[in-house]
Amino acid sequence: ELAETLTARARSHGHVLALDVPSGLDSDTGNVVGSGPAVRATHTVTFIAAKPGLYTGVGRDYAGAVAVAPIGIDTAGTPGAAHLNAPALFAAALPARDFATHKGTFGTLAVVGGDTGMCGAPILAARAALLTGAGKVHVGFLGSDAPPYDAPHPELMLHAAARLSLGAMDAVAAGCGMGGSASARQIVDAILRLHAPVLLDADALNLVARDEALAAHVAQSATARGAPCVLTPHPLEAARLLGCDTAAVQRDRLAAARTLADRYAAVAVLKGSGTVVAAPDGRVAVNPTGNAGLATGGTGDVLGGMIGALLAQRVPPYEAALAGVYLHGLAADTLCAQGDGPAGLTAGELAPAVRKLMNRLFYAPSYAA
Template sequence: MPAHPHSHDLYTVEQVRALDRRAIGGCGVPGIELMRRAAWAGWSSLRRHWPEARRIAVYCGPGNNGGDGFLLALLAREAGVQVELLALADVARGDAALARDAWTQSGGTVRRWDVGQALPPADVHVDALYGTGLRRAPEPDVAALIEAITGTHAPVLALDVPSGLDADTGTCPGAAIRADVTVSFIAAKRGLHTGHAADHVGRLELDVLGLPDSVFDGTPADARMLRPGHLPPRARAAHKGNNGHVLAVGGDQGTAGAIRLCGEAALRAGGGLVSVATHADHLLALNCARPELMAHAVDGPQALQPLIDRAGVLAVGPGLGQRAWGHALWLTALDAGKPLVLDADGLNLLAKEPRTFKAATVLTPHPGEAARLLQGTVASVEADRFAAVRQLSARYGAVVVLKGAGSLIAAPDGRVAVCPWGNPGMASGGMGDLLTGIVAALLAQGCDAWEAACLGVGLHARAGDRAALGGERGLLASDLLPVLRRLGNGLDHD
């Protein structure tokens, strides 16, 4: 499917509804025609992915999503496929009523869904229950249908949005379809790309239904998906001083691994010099394992300050702890006013002693850390990740990376980018330490905070996907380092 100029733009549900109205009112495309195009897009996807399917079951709600389903069923039957159609209601609304009439007038039958009845045997199940029209938990009888569809062994195609998934936030208030393929219409909905959506959308496709670019004029995207990127080649006469000096601060007793991963990632992401300020017990291990790291023992602010003075960018938090030692180093680092990446206990200390940053700063919280920074709960953060990351960025005056499935990056001016890469294998110790080092190295090489966060998150996630080709379970943070080097130099392409 060819890429559309707006394929990387992400919109809210209300924005997509406005685009739909503009297509009907401004471009003269009747609503039933949009429905026919959506049905054709869904049917074409079904044939691409399951060309051998001979029996399909289509589940239709009373709204426009159901109308898409009725017309898809009509196309399938015309193609000689056996179709069973179950509906939630005896009537449909608006253009969906025209679609239902087209199905029944062609000889198609509609069976009303009742709790307890068995689903029809099918090679593919088609979800056309709700689309974007539901932002609450489905009613119990519909929830039972959703759970029955999800419990089958046959694949599921979702039209526009897996029913039960909030297309604005990526949350599931109740039961939700787990699709193998989702075909989204007109514009990409932002909630399909983050949070719990990762477990529900399957392979995600977009069909703009043949609408002209003019439909999108005057409607700026709410967010954008990251594209693959890397830094330009270095000048032939470059020396290490041209590529910045990162100081990684952390590694209390027993956490040498965290600060080593951070420092090594900064090296692999191109930092010219990387120093480490850590506990004295770690020097021998760090020097033996990675001699390119300039490791220094620091017992307090007086020992740390000369290292800060020589560095251009600070990476603070990996293994830092929240004891007196870590707190004293944290205060000294933040008071320096230098470009900064803050993670782990660096964020937990910030939650206790908030401040607004003036220098280029990137915060990289996971949902638990984000909840502490907002003085809320993980549930409230995950309920609307877009709102949470924007609130964090505005509150602290920093670029913020809200980690998780579909990581989000926000700037204080309201911009948000969404990372389309990454995998569950990356849910293991040390991955966040790598990201801290990568972003710090990009800052040191001249990126601003937004560029460093976006490029760093993308490189980190893409490296994770490449490293996971050998299997997600058992993936180690250090497995990403060789791949990171290739991606950062533009030697591998997606």
């Protein structure tokens, strides 16, 4: 009864302060313990270190604004600890933007997908890649209704997927709107044999989940190219990859991401509230940016294009994933602060906001007068 009273106060614009963790919330998983109810706070002061459950699952809604009080205890270097994603984890890996550079310096990305009726998905990803700094971006369509060029961004080079010179690419992002045809399976198999960095999303993940040979190629490709693939599943796609149900994934999102990373020898980006990024070497981070404005079609395609662009710019896979999810969420936060969301925010609005954030946060000082 007390928990319900406090929650009602929080919902009616009153202030509710939780100490360490809102009562009834699992601080490890971000789930409500048992059948609830739990306290929904507007603010949480948590002690010693940030708790994963305050930043992922429903924990973000129950914790409100979180502040960490270390109380004099240093947790740096704790073995196996998850980290809160922040620029300090990836900024040093971003490429310099020297004057003596050219489009080849920042890599060539291929975005592959777009079965008939789904050609918008790779276009969204490719536009995002362009605005995230890739030097050149190709799009390979599987469908028969692909446009000849992209009018808003004629810089994009559009092709039939079968005519794309995959071996000439610095990175490949595959799966958005790809479908599950035999042709799709064939091109995913070819992509996994490349020595360039690879990101798999959406339908490419579904193909891997139901094809043992493709799944084996994902794990083996990490050894062949010397770097892991990046997998970007939402919870249902993650459940298919793990052979379980969505509820099992959501019960412990950190554990699910770690299992994906270990099973596929890949960097796993488990999307959702508090996206979890896990590397096969044991590193894991929970992302604190983003909001309900991202709950609309196409935002995952934008994220895939962003991470793909960073891979093409030779950012290591784990750091590329961290940077992509952080900036993707921060763009949504920035747009919402301007009144452009959360209701009605569209996927296509994210990439221009990402471009501004990247330049302001990481490149503006070097171009200051």
